Amino acid sequence: xxxxxxxxxxSPYRDDFEINGYRFGKGEKTCCIVGAMRGNEVQQLYVCSxxxxxxxxxxxxxxxxxxxxxxxxxxxxxFSMNIQRRFWSVDNTDLNxxxxxxxxxxxxxxIAAGIFDFIKxxxxxxxxxxxxxxxxxIPHVRMMDTEHKNIGLANLFGLPYILLRKPxxxxxxxxxxxxxxxxxxxxxxxxxxxEHIDEESAHIAVGAVLRFLSRMxxxxxxxxxxxxxxTLEEEHLMSVHAQSGGIYRRIKQPGDEVEQGEAMxxxxxxxxxxxxxxxxxxxxxxxxxxxKSPLVLENSVVYKIIKxxxx
Amino acid sequence: MLQxxxxxxxxxxxxxxxxxxxxxxxxxxxxxxxxxxxxxxHGDELEGQYVCYELxxxxxxxxxxxxxxxxxxxxxxxxxxxxxxxxxPIFDLDMNMIFPGSETGAVAEHIAAAIMNDIKGADIxxxxxxxxxxxxxxxxxxxxxxxxxxxxxxxxxxxxxxxWVHSSVTVMEATLSHSLNKAGTPTLVAEMGVGMRITKSxxxxxxxxxxxxxxxxxxxxxxxxxxxHPIVSTDGNVSLIYSDTSGIFMxxxxxxxxxxxxxxxxxxxxxxxxxxxxxxFAPCSGIVFTLREYPVVYEGSLLARIxxxx
Ligand SMILES: [Zn+2]
Numbered sequence: 001x002x003x004x005x006x007x008x009x010x011s012p013y014r015d016d017f018e019i020n021g022y023r024f025g026k027g028e029k030t031c032c033i034v035g036a037m038r039g040n041e042v043q044q045l046y047v048c049s050x051x052x053x054x055x056x057x058x059x060x061x062x063x064x065x066x067x068x069x070x071x072x073x074x075x076x077x078x079f080s081m082n083i084q085r086r087f088w089s090v091d092n093t094d095l096n097x098x099x100x101x102x103x104x105x106x107x108x109x110x111i112a113a114g115i116f117d118f119i120k121x122x123x124x125x126x127x128x129x130x131x132x133x134x135x136x137x138i139p140h141v142r143m144m145d146t147e148h149k150n151i152g153l154a155n156l157f158g159l160p161y162i163l164l165r166k167p168x169x170x171x172x173x174x175x176x177x178x179x180x181x182x183x184x185x186x187x188x189x190x191x192x193x194x195e196h197i198d199e200e201s202a203h204i205a206v207g208a209v210l211r212f213l214s215r216m217x218x219x220x221x222x223x224x225x226x227x228x229x230x231t232l233e234e235e236h237l238m239s240v241h242a243q244s245g246g247i248y249r250r251i252k253q254p255g256d257e258v259e260q261g262e263a264m265x266x267x268x269x270x271x272x273x274x275x276x277x278x279x280x281x282x283x284x285x286x287x288x289x290x291x292k293s294p295l296v297l298e299n300s301v302v303y304k305i306i307k308x309x310x311x
Numbered sequence: 312m313l314q315x316x317x318x319x320x321x322x323x324x325x326x327x328x329x330x331x332x333x334x335x336x337x338x339x340x341x342x343x344x345x346x347x348x349x350x351x352x353h354g355d356e357l358e359g360q361y362v363c364y365e366l367x368x369x370x371x372x373x374x375x376x377x378x379x380x381x382x383x384x385x386x387x388x389x390x391x392x393x394x395x396x397x398x399x400p401i402f403d404l405d406m407n408m409i410f411p412g413s414e415t416g417a418v419a420e421h422i423a424a425a426i427m428n429d430i431k432g433a434d435i436x437x438x439x440x441x442x443x444x445x446x447x448x449x450x451x452x453x454x455x456x457x458x459x460x461x462x463x464x465x466x467x468x469x470x471x472x473x474x475w476v477h478s479s480v481t482v483m484e485a486t487l488s489h490s491l492n493k494a495g496t497p498t499l500v501a502e503m504g505v506g507m508r509i510t511k512s513x514x515x516x517x518x519x520x521x522x523x524x525x526x527x528x529x530x531x532x533x534x535x536x537x538x539x540h541p542i543v544s545t546d547g548n549v550s551l552i553y554s555d556t557s558g559i560f561m562x563x564x565x566x567x568x569x570x571x572x573x574x575x576x577x578x579x580x581x582x583x584x585x586x587x588x589x590x591x592f593a594p595c596s597g598i599v600f601t602l603r604e605y606p607v608v609y610e611g612s613l614l615a616r617i618x619x620x621x
Contacts, residue, residue, distance in 0.1 A: 012557045012581075012607055086403055090609060091445065097408075097482065106553065107611035132404065133417055169484040170408050239415065245320035270323045297401070298320035301417045 001056045006073065007114035009107070017079050019115065024055045027067035030218050032122035032184075033209060034073045034115075037096050037129065037175070038087065039080030043193040044128035047205045048074035054206060055219070063220035070218060071122065076115060096129070097170060099178040116178065124153070124216070125179040125186040126209060133301065135291045136192040138254045139204050141229070143187060144171060148180040151231055154187055156215040157208040158226015161288070161306075165234045192254050232306060237288055240303040244277045246270050248296040252303070256287045264303055267296060284308045316384065317425035319418060327390055329426065332363075334370045334381040344528050345380040347436040347496075348521065352406045352487060354391020354398070356441035358504040361514040366521060379530030382433070387426065387487075395507070397443065408482070410490035423487075430491060434528065435465060436498040437521065438488050444506035445605040446613060449567045450513050452541070453500045455479045458492050463543070466499055468527055470520030470538035472567070473600055473618065476545045505604045542618065550595050550617045554579055554608040556588045562614075566602040576615060579608060595619050 002023045009017040035041070035048030052072050058064060075081065079089045087094050088108050100120075101113030119125065131137070140161040141154045154162045171177050179186035189208065191201035207223060214221040242248075247268040252258055258281035267277040279302060289304035296302065312335075318328040336343065348366060350359025363385040370381060386392050390400045399406050402419055412423025430436055442448045451473040452466040459476045466474045483489055491498040501517060504510040523538045525531035554560065562577035564570060570593045579589040597619015603612070 009610055010557045011609065012559070090607075091443070092398065092403075104553070105611065106613055107609045110611040133402070169481050172481040239417075241415075245322045247322065295322035297322060297418050299418045299421045 001052075001059055006118050007111055009111065011079075014079070017111075019073060019076055019078075019111075021071050021073040021118070022052050022055075023069060023071050024059055025064040025066075025069040025218075027069055029122045030068040030070060031124040031126065031213060031216070032071045032073070032119045033126045033128075034119070034175070035075055035128050036081060037076040037127075038094070039077060039082075039084060039089075040086045040195045041128070041130050042081070042195055043191060043197055043202060044130065045075050045081070046197050047128050047191065047202050048072055050202060050206045051209055054210060058219050058221060065218050065220075068218050070213065071119065073115075073119070076111075096175060097173045099173055099175045100182075112175075116175070120179070120182045120184065122184055124212075125176075125184040126212070127175055127179075127186070127188045128205065129176075129188050129190070130194040131190070131289075134194070134293060135289055136254050137190045137289050138287070139189070139191050139201055139208070140288075141187050141189055141208075142176075144177050144180055145233070146177070146180055148183070148185075150185050153185050155229050156212045157187070157189070157229075158211045158223075159189070159204070159208050159229060160227040162229045162231045163234055164231065230306075232288075236307070237304040238283060238285065238307050239301045240264065240279060240282060240305065242267060242277065242279065242291075242296045242298060242300045242302050245296060245298045246276055248291065248294055248302070250290060250292070252281075252287050252290065254287050254290050258285060258287060258305065260284050265291075270295075279303075281305065316429045317422055319422065329384065329387060329389060329422070331382050331384045331429070332367055334367075334374070334377060334383075336377045336379070337374065343379045344435075344530050345382065345433045346525060346528065346530055347382045347384065347430045347433045348439065349384045349387060349430070349436060349487070350439040351384075351386040351388055351392050352438070353440065353443070353506075354388045354394070354396045354400075355444055355506040356397075357392075357507060357509050358441035358513060359439035360385060361509050361511060362439060362517055362521070365514065365518055369522075373533055376531060376533035378532050379525070379528065381525070381530065382430075384426075397506070407487060408485045410485050410487045411494070426487070427490060427494065431494050431496055433496050435524070436488075436491055436496055437469070437501055437524075438498060439501045439503075439517070441504045441506055441508075442502055442601075445603060447505040447566055447602050447604040448502045449473060449600045450501070450503040450516050451475055451600065453477060453502055455483075455489070455492075456545075458497075462492075462497055462499055465497060465524060467541060467543075468520060468524040468538065469499065469501065469541075470516055470523060470536075471501065471503075471541050472539065474541045474543045475549070476543065478546055544618055548597075548618060550597070550619065551613060552576065552591060552594065552615045552617070553610075554589065554591075554612045554614055555610060557609045557612075558582070558588045559606045560603050560608045560612070560614060561606070562602060564599060564602070566599060569596075569598050570617070571596045593617065 007019040098112035102109040145164040285305040291302035601616035
């Protein structure tokens with residue numbers, strides 16, 4: 001394992017901004033794994049740190065394949081995390097809207113360009129990330145639905161679901177989209193936490209990456225089989241909206257099965273404590289995404305459900 | 312007439328409301344032209360506030376001179392404006408990246424769709440922006456190459472100093488202006504001044520332009536002033552100057568002033584060591600239409616834009 005510097009930027013008042021990567025093995029640029037790009041992605045940082053820990057043990061045992069290298073970049077944005085801001089510490093722009101970047105452009109474009117130049121030649125790209133709406137997901141692999149997608153490879157993670165997303169305009173400036181565009185097989189892996197550490201789903205995520213690497217012949221690692229993934233299209237997920245604002249009481253969790261008409265959550269009057277709305281499942285299915293905050297606004301998407309078609 | 316465009320219940324005893332002030336002639340014929348004046352999508356941009364106030368004041372006093380419909384939306388992002396925040400609070404989302412929205416989408420998308428529905432069908436829309444807290448801009452209209460044939464005649468009526476015809480970028484497809492133009496409502500983006508401040512002279516200049524435009528479109532029958540002939544330019548004639556280091560930027564030039572190639576534009580200083588980290592010189596001759604206002608810079612911070620090209 002070698003620790004390397006990928007991007008350095010001088011700050012007027014703080015230590016230099018640095019992005020560090022950990023390299024395992026030598027040779028062909030096989031797989032690159034990136035973690036927290038936003039300052040609140042603590043779970044994503046944690047997952048990468050655990051992958052680095054696992055890979056260095058694998059390396060010690062001599063179980064890295066010859067002629068292949070793995071790069072892990074646990075944090076792309078330590079500056080924002082250290083001051084507890086989600087986006088870039090100076091102008092609040094989102095680094096994940098700056099790809100492929102511009103080496104002669106503005107600060108965040110330069111950072112994105114520095115990262116992208118370094119990682120674009122890897123064959124496989126895995127990113128741990130979070131959604132722009134806060135809440136929890138079933139662990140899944142997410143890919144942009146472009147002609148470059150490779151569902152067969154996404155299956156090798158052994159996670160229960162693969163989600164295909166049709167790119168919207170802003171997606172064209174994300175790392176995942178640009179990775180795919182430059183012929184890297186790119187996967188975003190979602191676990192069910194962001195701001196807090198969830199050991200169980202972190203463990204699932206680390207296991208999924210090691211399973212992928214071992215199935216691709218990059219490492220020798222004894223893993224149990226995992227799931228045969230179900231592939232979903234994002235637009236086929238069913239959104240459940242809140243009709244009122246208030247205090248939110250979640251009943252169903254990601255992964256739970258629900259029956260049509262079953263109570264999924266309650267919204268309480270914030271002053272009087274009475275239930276002003278009971279959110280009911282609109283169909284039989286499985287909870288894919290669940291709103292987490294204890295407060296909710298009218299019209300919020302509080303759940304996304306995988307509708308059950310085959311029962 | 313005050314109207315709610317869209318409202319959403321917040322968690323604790325409050326509704327967020329996007330409001331507009333609607334003006335129409337005393338006797339409606341049904342054939343009136345309609346103009347929409349929109350501002351405050353970015354909560355830290357306040358230059359449009361004075362424009363809305365003054366426009367509404369004059370319209371209220373001169374209702375008899377109105378031959379068309381004027382809808383004025385002073386605050387598209389009321390929670391952001393009220394909390395000194397550029398983005399939409401709660402979601403930390405740039406509101407100008409979610410259009411045209413979706414009626415069945417999440418909260419922000421739903422709001423965006425309601426705004427689109429309210430403006431759609433107008434004969435012209437002007438979306439007033441105020442740069443950001445980092446950069447000061449002269450009054451200008453920005454339009455994309457694709458929309459230039461249709462929008463340039465309107466843009467020239469607005470009494471701005473400069474019209475920037477820029478190439479399109481995919482991420483800009485989610486702006487209000489792009490979405491409205493795509494939906495058939497001609498929409499101009501006006502940029503002027505600087506974030507968190509109001510420059511009255513710029514506001515007065517744009518107001519003369521808005522009344523001129525309304526007059527040309529048959530919406531306003533009152534007096535108008537002569538408007539300026541703006542410089543029209545494409546990306547090719549715009550040079551950008553970025554900082555190569557971090558520190559404090561102290562300009563030595565004035566905004567909207569002519570400079571020659573090689574002129575000293577300013578310095579990047581280190582306040583801890585008392586040294587000049589970088590001296591900045593003009594890469595070409597021209598006029599400085601964008602000048603950095605916020606002194607703290609990083610490598611890659613934009614310092615100035617020069618109209619002239621190299
Ligand atoms: Zn703006």
